[in-house]
Amino acid sequence: MKVAKFGGSSLASGGQLQKVIDIVKADPNRKIIVVSAPGKRNKEDTKVTDLLIKYCNVIINDGDVTGIQDKIIRRYQSIAGHFGVPLENIADIEIGIRQLATQVFPNRSYQMAAFKAAGENNNAKLVAAVFNHEGIKAHYMDPLKIGLRVTDVANDAQILPSSYQKLARLSEYTDTLVIPGFFGYNAKNNICTFSRGGSDITGAIVAKAVAAERYENFTDVDAIYAANPNVVENPRKITHLTFREMRELAYAGFSVFHDEALIPAIEGKIPVVVKNTNHPNLPGTLISETKEIDYDNVVSGIASDDGFTGIYIRKYLMDRQVGFTLKILQVLADLNISYEHMPSGIDDLTVIIRSNQLTPELEALVQERIEAAIQPDDFQIEHDYAMVMIVGEGIKDRVGTMAAATASVAIAGVSIVMVNHGASPVSITIGVRKEDADLAVKSLYRTFVNHETVHLTNLID
Numbered sequence: 001m002k003v004a005k006f007g008g009s010s011l012a013s014g015g016q017l018q019k020v021i022d023i024v025k026a027d028p029n030r031k032i033i034v035v036s037a038p039g040k041r042n043k044e045d046t047k048v049t050d051l052l053i054k055y056c057n058v059i060i061n062d063g064d065v066t067g068i069q070d071k072i073i074r075r076y077q078s079i080a081g082h083f084g085v086p087l088e089n090i091a092d093i094e095i096g097i098r099q100l101a102t103q104v105f106p107n108r109s110y111q112m113a114a115f116k117a118a119g120e121n122n123n124a125k126l127v128a129a130v131f132n133h134e135g136i137k138a139h140y141m142d143p144l145k146i147g148l149r150v151t152d153v154a155n156d157a158q159i160l161p162s163s164y165q166k167l168a169r170l171s172e173y174t175d176t177l178v179i180p181g182f183f184g185y186n187a188k189n190n191i192c193t194f195s196r197g198g199s200d201i202t203g204a205i206v207a208k209a210v211a212a213e214r215y216e217n218f219t220d221v222d223a224i225y226a227a228n229p230n231v232v233e234n235p236r237k238i239t240h241l242t243f244r245e246m247r248e249l250a251y252a253g254f255s256v257f258h259d260e261a262l263i264p265a266i267e268g269k270i271p272v273v274v275k276n277t278n279h280p281n282l283p284g285t286l287i288s289e290t291k292e293i294d295y296d297n298v299v300s301g302i303a304s305d306d307g308f309t310g311i312y313i314r315k316y317l318m319d320r321q322v323g324f325t326l327k328i329l330q331v332l333a334d335l336n337i338s339y340e341h342m343p344s345g346i347d348d349l350t351v352i353i354r355s356n357q358l359t360p361e362l363e364a365l366v367q368e369r370i371e372a373a374i375q376p377d378d379f380q381i382e383h384d385y386a387m388v389m390i391v392g393e394g395i396k397d398r399v400g401t402m403a404a405a406t407a408s409v410a411i412a413g414v415s416i417v418m419v420n421h422g423a424s425p426v427s428i429t430i431g432v433r434k435e436d437a438d439l440a441v442k443s444l445y446r447t448f449v450n451h452e453t454v455h456l457t458n459l460i461d
């Protein structure tokens with residue numbers, strides 16, 4: 001049995017859904033279909049998830065909801081109309097979307113989660129109706145009924161391991177199942193969503209639960225490329241990645257596949273294939289536990305992500321103080337701030353965190369509490385860092401990768417603010433200023449993928 005997840009781009013219009021129908025019909029093993037909300041039909045379009053966020057905010061601000069409600073409902077109706085599905089067959093979609101406006105929620109976080117989840121939930125109902133209309137015997141599956149239970153974090157939940165036993169029963173059905181991605185229910189039956197892009201996670205959870213032979217993730221690119229195609233023109237297609245390579249690349253900015261979706265696939269040893277709905281006969285990119293390493297091409301991909309902040313601390317004789325780092329991390333933990341990297345020297349340490357965790361008030365509190373806890377000799381908070389990641393299974397065994405990487409960034413005229421190498425055997429992280437990230441990626445791509453020679457001479461006058 002295969003689990004196939006179709007992203008928002010694959011379900012944005014009736015024309016796109018027709019391609020999905022053809023793909024599902026082409027392979028009878030594609031029995032479980034996980035769907036996102038309708039995505040963008042063109043560059044200027046808005047994803048249904050973003051329309052729903054707007055709808056929720058209109059309600060919070062006591063605005064007039066009719067316009068935005070109609071806009072959302074029309075997205076579903078136009079897809080149904082493409083197939084000639086009578087509107088009365090999908091009447092509950094319109095009712096559900098309008099009813100959101102009067103529903104009562106425990107607080108605004110749960111309210112926002114329920115609005116966002118409505119995008120995939122209604123799309124799963126629509127896709128099941130269209131499948132049946134087009135000759136695929138299909139059933140919409142409610143995440144509450146199938147037992148998709150998640151942690152109680154309204155907009156950033158994680159699967160509860162206890163869900164898997166019940167979810168395994170999905171393999172007992174013979175008809176095609178259509179499951180909405182992106183959300184589950186907490187113990188009190190409130191909807192909680194995964195983080196944005198989280199339908200990939202639902203697909204991976206279901207694939208693990210039913211021990212699928214393969215988890216197919218259908219999107220709008222022919223493969224995962226060695227660099228973001230929005231940064232590097234015509235990047236090389238990757239044919240095969242290991243789970244840990246993909247996890248690092250996804251974490252570092254390859255938004256084509258959610259980094260958290262790798263965890264169920266790793267746990268269940270489920271091979272993942274990323275394929276293009278528009279060119280389903282192309283092989284796409286396989287992601288699996290192991291692969292043969294090509295030592296002439298040790299770097300599989302180069303990713304970058306911005307939105308990082310560095311908390312820089314200098315304290316003379318820091319190395320002599322037992323528990324020094326613990327005190328800093330305790331301050332962050334008390335303020336519910338997680339950290340991403342922590343390069344350190346003899347007297348200096350930088351804690352890199354995601355900037356979206358900080359508000360100006362929280363930033364002042366971090367400084368106040370760290371100063372009280374460790375009395376630093378210097379303390380600075382620097383915003384607008386980007387992390388560029390060079391990823392490949394062969395990196396650790398290849399002499400000169402680090403030298404080539406730093407030289408490549410240098411010839412691009414980019415200054416390095418942090419390097420992290422050795423913590424992971426498959427990656428090198430280079431911190432740069434946000435505005436330099438694309439330059440660094442392009443240069444590293446030329447060095448490691450195009451194998452252009454890096455001239456080290458005269459870098460330092």
Ligand SMILES: Nc1ncnc2c1ncn2[C@@H]1O[C@H](COP(=O)(O)OP(=O)(O)O)[C@@H](O)[C@H]1O
Nearest residue numbers: 007008009219220221224225227228254255256
């Ligand atoms: N390295 C990469 N390889 C392929 N696509 C990438 C990469 N990095 C970023 N992307 C972007 O990811 C997009 C697909 O992800 P997403 O928009 O979430 O699709 P979907 O709507 O199918 O879930 C691509 O259109 C591309 O712009």
Ligand SMILES: N[C@@H](CC(=O)OP(=O)(O)O)C(=O)O
Nearest residue numbers: 007008036049196197198199
């Ligand atoms: N629709 C949700 C979840 C998702 O995974 O969407 P997509 O498959 O279009 O990236 C979002 O926009 O975040």
